Amino acid sequence: MEVCVAILLVGALLALLWLLVDKKKSGGKGGGLPPGPFALPLVGNLLQLDKHVPYKTLLKLSERYGPVMMVHLGWQRAVVLVGYEAVKEALVDQADDFTGRMQLPFLVKATRGYGLGISNGDRWRQLRRFTLTTLRDFGMGRKGMEAWIQEESKHMRGHIETYKAAPFDPSFLLSCSVSNVICCLVFGQRFDYEDPDFLRLLAIIFKILQFVASPLGQMYNIFPWLIERLPGSQHKVFANMEVVRSFIDQKIQQHQDSLEPGPPRDFIDCFLNRIQQEKHNKTTEFFYENLQATVMNLFMAGTETTSSTIRYALSIFIKHPEVQEKMQKEIDAVIGRERCVNMEDRKSMPFTDAVIHEVQRFLDIAPFSLPHYTLHDVSFRGYTIPKDTIVVPLLHSVLKDETQWADPLTFDPQHFLDHNGNFKKNPSFMPFSSGKRACVGESLARMELFIFLVSLLQHFSFSCPGGPDSVDLTPEYSTFTNMPRRHQLVAMPR
Template identity: 60%
Template sequence: MSGSSILLLAALVLLLLLLVWKRRGSRGLPLPPGPPGLPLLGNLLQVDKKAPFTSFLEWSKQYGPVMTVHLGPQRFVVLTGYQTVKEALVDQADDFTGRAPVPFLNRIVEGHGLAISNGERWKQLRRFTLSTLRDFGMGRKRMEQWIQEESRHLLDSLRDTKATPFNPAFFLSRAVSNVICALVFGERFSYDDANFLRLLHIIAATLRFASSPMAQLYNLFPRLMEYLPGQHHTVFHNMGELKVFITKEIRRHKETLDPDNPRDYIDCFLIRLNQEKDLPASEFTYDNMIATVLNLFIAGTESTSNTIRYAFMLLMKHPEIQEHVHEEIVSVLGQHGVPKMEDRKSLPFTDAFIHEVQRYMDFAPFSVPHYATKNILFRGYIIPKGTVIIPMLHSVLRDENQWESAWTFNPDNFLDENGNFKKNTAFIPFSAGKRSCVGESLARMELLLFLVSIVQKFHLSTPGGPSSLDTRPEFSSFVKAYAQYELIVTPVD
């Protein structure tokens, strides 16, 4: 054998050993399997750019429910199916509480706030946020009354359309946002407030961009993207406007603060900040306050308003379901009764419809990415520290082992044979475990009270008829983005 052949053989053996070593973690256990990829790019070119979750779901059929995918320089471990996601987020909750430092989000909040923080910062801010929002009525009677009052404003604005076509997006976001504004800022804003509308436009555009292929490129190559032109620069500039608004609100609260009578979330944060200003380990800082208020403002506006907008679309797409929901509501409340949370038990089909909207809409198919803050042993594999973890909520909400009609819209998924509402543990649109959405109880209350009050009073239609509506997302990644449509609301009372 020639010298060159020996060198080539040695190089091949070395490469093989290197590949085997890379497939094993620090405990000698293998990484989860996954599709082969290209150097530097990994599996990036193989992914559906408009709906990456569809590629992941297809790969999981070959490589299993725990799978490694490389996108650019970043390693991802993808978890699919209800049992796998539950085992990670609930049964091994302490191992999977880490939140990935998503570059796009991190660029906006600069590492501060609740949404993508970890460790002591996350623990302090989550505990405080949950207790404070509950103190101000989240999930309780006081919050119910606020939503009922906001519903009246929304119903009046819908009547003013006089049965002419309109885009419902900002009608809904104004109403839903005012609920979180009452909790966080202690006030609601007029639907005609130009500054308020500007902020809602920024939030909607930012969330839509966050699900675009361009945003995913930013997340994979943030340093490079900072030097390239594109819409991301406009988004970051506009988000600066939102932070300026929040900073002004905090300043206004500080000037009128009465420590004995806190009015809202910001007041409570300011009081806690003053109490702990000399504690080095305290996470109650102005930067964390601005970022957390931003987290609440955005999450409390777009997710619920988009869900209601999608519910409208499904009601128009399925006129027989709209008629069934309306008849049930009127049979319980009449034409003029004010919806209350206690009515839910008497509205099983309506409750099932709302749950099925959330399941079928699948608003955040990836959830917010988790992160291995240490080496994690899971199902015989090692997930190395620094790995981004994707608990695919899409795969849970479409798990054929959990849902009779996994791939079609069918409220019967939440009804038993007697027409009573039926719970399903695989219903986790708000995620599960210790990083589940802090505003889940608020969102549930808003969805029921807003939707019932609207379907009670109006018949919903669209100029082009049911066939003109496309319930599929235009593109989807961080969240699903759906096409705009025109709505006609015709009073039925």
């Protein structure tokens, strides 16, 4: 009984302190905090959010409080940016003020606080510059990488042919293909689609990302100290993270044992060489823990987001067979069915290019982006956003902005075509976010999406046992990420 009373008293004191600090910092108009809904102590505005589609609640709240508003995620204060203009002004026009990255508890635990993904300051600058330069040196966005993806597309097609037009779930096959591309960059090798260890690893990554996208995963990022102490699937997820870490450690050790003078074989070789070069530099960020965590960032992020987008595209082709047919006509006219597709073909294939862009816009795979974080007090649109505030650029509100898209809630390739049928860009196309913290693998993902999807439609027509009406395009999870549903499909050779 005494313990319960003590807990209640401590909770009440914390709540009172929270309210006093919040009130002291708000200050109203003219340099105060942005407006927002009343927040309860400790839980903030969580009870107001739809746990299945929280971004829809935020959109609704923005109708009352405007495109720059304050909400509380538990005890943490967060500024939510809604719509293209507000997001672009923050991430592009005031890029230096919004380069901070929130230390998401799940990612901190997964990476032990190291690596590129959640780093800030000098660590982020050193690792991002190195990663971008190294990936480009190994062909990211260039001809060298194009050849790797073309080769992997042949392996993918060969595996699909083994199903002989019988229904199958393409999830792990697509994960294998996309993951093999990043494996070539990072590990210098690809894996066979029947490799049991590789398949187990991909299954683990899928389960980890499922957890991150689930309501429980979101609760972990808000109340890690509580979820850590409760029974549940989170403990299995953290055990799985150690399996991924062990795999990466093994690959790094293999590289260390076989490292020789001469041209580096892959990303790990480059990082190991840099560690050796800077071993006497006390301010260097090139050490083992950053290598391990950055490889984990690249391996996991470079696998599931792109493969999920391809899987969603196939579902759309089945749901909209007229789109699939029109793409195939364009592919036949420009490439034919024998030659390998290359990135130069994209210039002559505006409809195909438009469809792939529209798939990304419509899926909206990262509706919240990765949250940013203010590293100092920031003045924005007449408000003061204090240091250590979470900043959420609501990418969903950009990709579905009614002022930027003719019919944002409908899948329509015309969003990326002018009246003459030519491809047209739209500045509010931000599936990779924007500014200085935009996805480092953007050019690689764009290349993979184009080559893999065109190669698939070049050789197969896709349908499903239940017909187009059986395909549900609403995501299975719609929290941190939009995870598309899994469908059985049929690949009929053309």
